[in-house]
Amino acid sequence: MGTxxxxxxxxxxxxxxxxxxxxxxxxxxxxRTATSTWRNFGICQSMLAATNTTAQRDAVSAREAEFNxxxxxxxxxxxxxxxxxxxxxGYAFTTRDVSTIDHFHPSVTGQASLAxxxxxxxxxxxx
Numbered sequence: 719m720g721t722x723x724x725x726x727x728x729x730x731x732x733x734x735x736x737x738x739x740x741x742x743x744x745x746x747x748x749x750r751t752a753t754s755t756w757r758n759f760g761i762c763q764s765m766l767a768a769t770n771t772t773a774q775r776d777a778v779s780a781r782e783a784e785f786n787x788x789x790x791x792x793x794x795x796x797x798x799x800x801x802x803x804x805x806x807x808g809y810a811f812t813t814r815d816v817s818t819i820d821h822f823h824p825s826v827t828g829q830a831s832l833a834x835x836x837x838x839x840x841x842x843x844x845x
Contacts, residue, residue, distance in 0.1 A: 719731065719792055719793075719796055719799065720796075723796060723798065729798065730798045730799070730800070730841060731793070731796070731798065731799045731800070732799075732800050732802070732836070732839075732840045732841065733789050733790075733792075733793045733799060733800070733801050733802065734802045734805070734806045734832075734836050734839075735786045735789065735790075735801075735802050735803075735804045735805065735806040735807040735808075736782055736785055736786055736789075736806065736807060737806050737807060737809065737811070737832070738779075738782070738807050738808070738809075739762060739765045739766075739778065739779075739782060740765065740775060740778070740779045740782075741810060741811060742765075742811055742816065742822070743765050743766055743775065745811055745812070745813065745816070746813070746816065746821055749813075749821070751818075751821065752816075752821035753766075753768060755820060755821045756768075756821060756822070759820065761820060761821075761822045762822060764778050765778045765779075766822075782807075786804065786807055789801065790804075800839075800840060800841055802835075802836060802839035802840075803839055805835045805836065805838065805839040806832060806835055806836060809831065809832060809835050811824075811828060811831075814827045814828070815827055815828030815831050816828055
């Protein structure tokens with residue numbers, strides 16, 4: 719970010735939090751198609767593997783919180799940076815928001831939902 723602002727001093731940056739992967743797991747852990755896809759394609763096994771313990775999932779959640787804290791701190795140190803305040807992390811996905819291809823990434827509906835959340839936390843919120 720320092721390099722970016724050093725070469726583009728009149729620019730602005732918006733930093734979005736990392737969405738809550740634990741919430742995704744809780745939403746879809748009972749969906750056999752989702753769990754099969756996660757297993758067969760090795761998707762985010764640190765959180766989504768069926769054999770993970772609660773303690774392992776808690777560790778992943780704690781690490782994600784650390785990453786979001788680092789993003790917030792870096793952004794706060796720069797005058798022309800706006801952090802979403804955890805808006806993307808706090809967004810509660812529904813099954814419609816998740817791709818039926820990999821059961822991990824946002825669907826078109828989910829992309830639109832995250833865009834609304836991000837836009838509302840950005841420099842140009844809708845009211």
